Amino acid sequence: MERLGDGANALAWDEFFEQYWPTIYGFAKRRGCSEHTAEEIVQEVMLTIFQHRDVYQYDPARGRFRGWLGTVVRNKVAEHRRRPANRLRGVGGNLDKDSLDNCALDQAADQQAPDDAWEAAFEGGLLLALLDVVRRESNARAYLAFELVTLEGLSGGEAGRLTGLSRNAVYKANKRVIGRLMDLGATYREKGQLADRIKQALKHRPPAAVERSVTAQVQQTMYSR
Amino acid sequence: MDQHQTNSFSGKEQGPPDVPDFDLIRPVGRGGFGEVWLATNRTTGQLRAIKIIPLHEPGQTSPAAREIASLTRLQANLGRHHSNLVTIHHVGKTARHLFYVMDPADDVGGGPASNKPNYQPASLQTRLQAGPLSAELCRDYACQLLAGLASLHAAGMVHRDVKPANCLFVDGQLKLADFGLVTEVHPLVSRMGTQKYMPPDGRMDIRADVYAAGLVIYEMISGLPVNDFPRLGHQANCVRNNLALAKLLRLVLHACERVPERRPVDAQAMLAELAMPGQIARPSPGRRLLWAICTAAMVAMGTLAAWNFSSSPEGVCDVSFVTQPYEAKIYLDGVLQCDPKGNAYTTPCTVRNLRTRTCRVEFEYAELPRWDAGTYDLVRTKQIVAHYPDQ
Numbered sequence: 001m002e003r004l005g006d007g008a009n010a011l012a013w014d015e016f017f018e019q020y021w022p023t024i025y026g027f028a029k030r031r032g033c034s035e036h037t038a039e040e041i042v043q044e045v046m047l048t049i050f051q052h053r054d055v056y057q058y059d060p061a062r063g064r065f066r067g068w069l070g071t072v073v074r075n076k077v078a079e080h081r082r083r084p085a086n087r088l089r090g091v092g093g094n095l096d097k098d099s100l101d102n103c104a105l106d107q108a109a110d111q112q113a114p115d116d117a118w119e120a121a122f123e124g125g126l127l128l129a130l131l132d133v134v135r136r137e138s139n140a141r142a143y144l145a146f147e148l149v150t151l152e153g154l155s156g157g158e159a160g161r162l163t164g165l166s167r168n169a170v171y172k173a174n175k176r177v178i179g180r181l182m183d184l185g186a187t188y189r190e191k192g193q194l195a196d197r198i199k200q201a202l203k204h205r206p207p208a209a210v211e212r213s214v215t216a217q218v219q220q221t222m223y224s225r
Numbered sequence: 226m227d228q229h230q231t232n233s234f235s236g237k238e239q240g241p242p243d244v245p246d247f248d249l250i251r252p253v254g255r256g257g258f259g260e261v262w263l264a265t266n267r268t269t270g271q272l273r274a275i276k277i278i279p280l281h282e283p284g285q286t287s288p289a290a291r292e293i294a295s296l297t298r299l300q301a302n303l304g305r306h307h308s309n310l311v312t313i314h315h316v317g318k319t320a321r322h323l324f325y326v327m328d329p330a331d332d333v334g335g336g337p338a339s340n341k342p343n344y345q346p347a348s349l350q351t352r353l354q355a356g357p358l359s360a361e362l363c364r365d366y367a368c369q370l371l372a373g374l375a376s377l378h379a380a381g382m383v384h385r386d387v388k389p390a391n392c393l394f395v396d397g398q399l400k401l402a403d404f405g406l407v408t409e410v411h412p413l414v415s416r417m418g419t420q421k422y423m424p425p426d427g428r429m430d431i432r433a434d435v436y437a438a439g440l441v442i443y444e445m446i447s448g449l450p451v452n453d454f455p456r457l458g459h460q461a462n463c464v465r466n467n468l469a470l471a472k473l474l475r476l477v478l479h480a481c482e483r484v485p486e487r488r489p490v491d492a493q494a495m496l497a498e499l500a501m502p503g504q505i506a507r508p509s510p511g512r513r514l515l516w517a518i519c520t521a522a523m524v525a526m527g528t529l530a531a532w533n534f535s536s537s538p539e540g541v542c543d544v545s546f547v548t549q550p551y552e553a554k555i556y557l558d559g560v561l562q563c564d565p566k567g568n569a570y571t572t573p574c575t576v577r578n579l580r581t582r583t584c585r586v587e588f589e590y591a592e593l594p595r596w597d598a599g600t601y602d603l604v605r606t607k608q609i610v611a612h613y614p615d616q
Contacts, residue, residue: 140455141478152461162464164475208449208458212354 017046017218023125024073025214026204030117031077035207039214041076046218048072070118124201130185131198134177141165142173149174150195151202242277242322249275253329253346258288258405263329263340272338273314274329274346277322278405288405289323294547295407296325297573298608301545302380302409309373311393311402327402330393337396349392349399349441357448357460360469366392367442367473368499369399374438374492377401378431381410381607385429387437388422389444409608421451425483431492432485438492439480446473454481472499541578545608546588548572548598553590553613579603586611 021042028038049072135143141163148159149170156167165173181194241249247264254261259278266273278289296316306312315326329338330346338344349366352358358366370392377384385406393402410431424436440451447460455478457464464470476498482488489495546555552571555562562570570576572588581604588611589595598611
């Protein structure tokens with residue numbers, strides 16, 4: 001956050017955006033927002049943080065960063081729910097895409113407390129960030145072997161056919177990548193199966209088209225200021 | 226070339242730049258250092274794309290000077306035009322700009338280029354916005370991209386900016402564009418290009434083009450942004466069930482090896498790998514040595530054959546001269562070099578049919594004293610680049 005205080009530090013903003021936007025998007029989706037609404041929320045949250053970069057002073061004693069960010073994101077989602085246009089459509093009973101979106105929003109809100117949803121989204125985002133670190137560190141064939149075997153459920157032989165590795169090399173690569181993930185995310189080990197948790201996080205990963213669209217929109221908004 | 230976002234000229238000038246014989250319609254893209262405009266030929270009415278690069282003060286290291294040098298190299302080295310490279314019809318200069326005239330890309334909505342207001346040039350980047358391509362298209366586009374790149378590599382050139390935005394579609398055919406960073410193969414080639422497509426080792430040689438081409442093919446297969454390499458995500462199942470995609474994926478993994486020496490030697494080798502029937506087995510260490518010896522022998526034979534086929538008649542050669550500032554006269558062993566009509570050659574240019582010999586090269590620019598660029602063996606030199614000593 002200190003680096004973000006310097007508005008001209010584009011690299012810090014890029015890093016911040018890259019690390020947190022999937023979490024924000026994932027939370028909005030978990031709360032039942034449509035892709036379009038979730039994109040808008042990402043954009044608004046990033047803009048709010050950018051505007052408050054001089055005001056916010058990070059003080060660990062006052063709470064964790066995730067809590068502060070969670071508050072900003074939850075408020076934005078709530079703002080979207082309160083908007084007159086959304087309410088009118090909801091009350092009027094026009095079952096267009098947006099009103100269906102609002103219905104889904106309400107149902108999701110009933111099913112899961114916002115704090116829990118934010119914690120789940122944040123941890124999912126962290127796990128995806130760890131996965132990205134390991135992906136960049138690893139040899140491409142080794143990482144792909146892990147993805148195909150552990151996340152996609154392919155056999156070692158089939159993963160070998162696609163990656164050009166022997167079956168034995170696939171198993172070794174897979175083990176190595178999982179080991180590295182465990183090293184980096186030790187706290188996740190006690191909370192359940194790592195592979196299952198990654199699969200869960202990947203379910204909420206934004207699709208490539210959304211990634212392109214959000215990245216372009218946010219960069220256009222931020223760099224024009 | 227990236228989609229046009231801002232008009233960098235319009236802020237500085239009144240209206241579009243003036244280009245002889247052409248009416249500029251509107252900007253449709255941005256290249257490395259200039260803008261691409263859609264234009265019509267005043268005489269024939271033909272639609273063309275014109276890249277315009279502002280000229281800077283003579284002597285400054287300007288994008289225009291670099292672009293001129295690249296185009297000169299391209300013209301000198303590329304024996305004949307390749308159908309998977311964008312055709313450059315004309316290169317010229319105005320008082321303030323360098324420009325070159327090319328075929329316009331097809332419309333992103335389908336059909337040929339038009340001067341309709343909603344025309345946008347179709348590139349691989351615009352096609353990838355809709356997600357991954359079919360197996361047939363992946364293979365077809367990969368072959369076309371590699372064929373264009375292979376023609377550059379065969380001529381001893383490196384593109385240095387291979388990416389989807391630089392793969393344009395003209396009459397439905399993929400053509401590699403933007404030659405602004407093209408250079409000759411040299412161990413000290415500087416690190417220029419698009420960061421995301423640069424290899425981790427940072428060596429911008431032919432194997433850097435191979436690496437970038439691998440990433441472009443990855444994007445076609447996966448539909449994911451290049452940052453996600455080597456993730457396959459939802460495409461894993463499609464790749465698993467399609468032999469052509471599986472083969473392309475193995476080619477991608479080979480081309481994107483971190484260690485440059487493990488990558489295919491050039492785009493032609495990638496094409497050959499793609500044409501090989503069946504699965505590419507990784508040879509055992511013993512067989513790898515055999516392969517290496519066979520490959521080395523084949524490359525040596527190929528080079529020898531290519532040399533015999535392409536080298537100029539004995540005793541004569543073509544040499545490109547590039548200087549900063551350009552428009553300098555050329556002296557070889559003190560003799561001013563003139564074209565058959567008796568006009569002095571001025572840089573940048575390619576002087577053809579020079580007698581092969583070792584000679585002293587000097588340049589003379591405007592009123593400045595003639596400067597000595599050194600002694601060169603013309604048999605071994607395809608290009609001579611020189612800066613005025615005070616620059």
